[in-house]
Amino acid sequence: EVQLVESGGGLVLPGRSLRLACEVSGLPFGDFGVSWVRQAPGEALEWLGFIRSGKYGGTSEYAASVKGRFSISRDDARRIAYLQMTSLRTEDTAMYYCTRVNGGLFDYWGQGTLVTVSS
């Protein structure tokens, strides 16, 4: 069974940092890229970033809205992708999803982890 399980969400003060994790099982983790997508309450999905597989250098790309504040990394041995978020703002409050990238689509999604940025 394929599973992507996000963790690390919670309540955080504005300006602080938070690291989310996405643990993958049931798929050859090292063979594919991972994207992070978020959804603010009552709002649309927003693509945040993508990390390539090791075969393609394990490098990352980011949406302009989070570039410089968010970074994605991966630990293939532990089958985990991370989303490091810094200088958090109230508008970063959202459900954060990780997804497998398969060609041009996101075919497997986690159930999400909620991040609330508030004082």
Next chain:
Amino acid sequence: QSALTQPASVSGSPGQSITISCTGSSADIGSYIYVSWYRQDPGQAPQVIIYDVNKRSSSLSTRFSGSKSGNTASLTISGLQAADEADYYCCSYAGGDTWIFGGGTKLTVL
């Protein structure tokens, strides 16, 4: 880059057909076949229903179809059913391993 443009809401009666449009630009929809559609039920994660413009995900009813013309993609649902009621999002590859989503459309079955 701004989100792809979708109607905020669409409605139809059971048995009817509806189409949800998704308008982008030559930098995304107009340049790539990697247009996908996602269905999201309340409190649930999105799930892909259409990919590569018009390919249906496994087990998806043939009532669902996707198309693209120029900078606009469309999702058509025929023979509308109450179970189709959900939020639908389009998504396009935008080059350089980046993607962009639409603003989402709430489908109501009357």
